[in-house]
Amino acid sequence: DIQMTQSPSSLSASVGDRVTITCRASQSISDYLNWYQQKPGKAPKLLIYVASYLQSGVPSRFSGSGSGTDFTLTISSLQPEDFATYYCQQSYSAPYTFGQGTQLEIK
Amino acid sequence: EVQLVESGGGLVKPGRSLRLSCTASGFTFGDDAMSWFRQAPGKGLEWVGFIRSKAYGGTTEYAASMKGRFTISRDDSKSIAYLQMNSLKTEDTAVYYCSRRRVWTGSYYYFDSWGQGTLVTVSS
Numbered sequence: 001d002i003q004m005t006q007s008p009s010s011l012s013a014s015v016g017d018r019v020t021i022t023c024r025a026s027q028s029i030s031d032y033l034n035w036y037q038q039k040p041g042k043a044p045k046l047l048i049y050v051a052s053y054l055q056s057g058v059p060s061r062f063s064g065s066g067s068g069t070d071f072t073l074t075i076s077s078l079q080p081e082d083f084a085t086y087y088c089q090q091s092y093s094a095p096y097t098f099g100q101g102t103q104l105e106i107k
Numbered sequence: 108e109v110q111l112v113e114s115g116g117g118l119v120k121p122g123r124s125l126r127l128s129c130t131a132s133g134f135t136f137g138d139d140a141m142s143w144f145r146q147a148p149g150k151g152l153e154w155v156g157f158i159r160s161k162a163y164g165g166t167t168e169y170a171a172s173m174k175g176r177f178t179i180s181r182d183d184s185k186s187i188a189y190l191q192m193n194s195l196k197t198e199d200t201a202v203y204y205c206s207r208r209r210v211w212t213g214s215y216y217y218f219d220s221w222g223q224g225t226l227v228t229v230s231s
Contacts, residue, residue: 001171034217036152043204043224044144044152049217087152091216095170096154 002026002090006099012107017078021102023071023088032092035064035073038101039084047086048073080106109133109220111205116225119195127190129205129222136186137161140208142218143179143190145201145227153201155179157208158188195229202226 003026013019023033031051036044046055048064051071061076075082083106088099115127129141142157156169158179167179178191188205203225206218 032215038152043221044218045221046217046219049209049219050211050215053211055219089152089154089218094154094168096216098152098154101151 001095002029002092002097004088004090004097004099006086006088006102008102009100010103010105012105013078014107015078015080019075019078019104021073021086021088021104023066023073023099025069025071025090025092028068029090029092031067032090033064033066033071034089034091035062036087036089037082037084038087044087078104109207111207111220111222113203113205113222113225116203116227118228118230120231121195121197121229123195124191124193125195125227127192127203127205127225127227129188129190131186131188131207134207136181137183140210141179141181141188142206142208143177143188144204144206144218144221145199146204146224147198147201150201155190155203192227195227197229200227200229 005024007022033051035048038044047058047062052064063074085101085103087101110132112130119125140157140159143155145153156179158167176194180189205222207220209219
């Protein structure tokens with residue numbers, strides 16, 4: 001199975017900050033990488049697919065980049081509604097594994 | 108608007124079975140593969156498996172830890188996907204989500220719509 005490792009596991013930031021979350025795959029996955037946001041008690045929400053494509057309806061302050069084994073999710077200017085847990089997921093091969101999550105908290 | 112609604116969760120004893128349903132609306136259900144995920148309390152997300160559309164044979168794939176115990180099926184006439192779970196273990200306790208699988212340029216998978224989830228608790 002492909003292991004996905006996110007860093008950091010938790011992050012404190014302020015409204016207006018620029019934030020970057022990193023995801024590393026245990027082997028090359030090309031650009032088969034998705035990002036999700038999850039708020040407590042809610043279902044995950046797709047933000048980015050194929051490493052850099054913004055899902056319809058997702059604010060443009062979210063962006064994704066990377067290829068191979070290293071990927072990043074960037075939020076250009078944090079808004080109050082962005083405080084949540086973020087997961088990367090590889091879709092290169094089954095099982096479609098997730099990172100352990102990055103909890104983004106208000107500083 | 109795409110909507111997915113899971114049902115069928117609850118408290119079940121170890122070794123017993125449970126069937127979850129995912130009722131879809133707002134899209135042509137038969138055209139898409141459907142997937143199940145789960146999330147144990149306080150833990151991360153785990154892919155359970157998916158079922159392809161009939162156009163792609165309606166075949167299934169599963170995570171290794173669930174293969175042989177879990178079965179995904181679909182009824183396109185009712186727009187429902189099912190997750191049959193047998194020989195349940197305490198470690199199967201989780202919120203179970205269904206999701207629509209989308210495909211981009213033929214090989215890239217992503218999961219764009221999710222239900223609200225249904226809690227399955229396996230305990231004696």
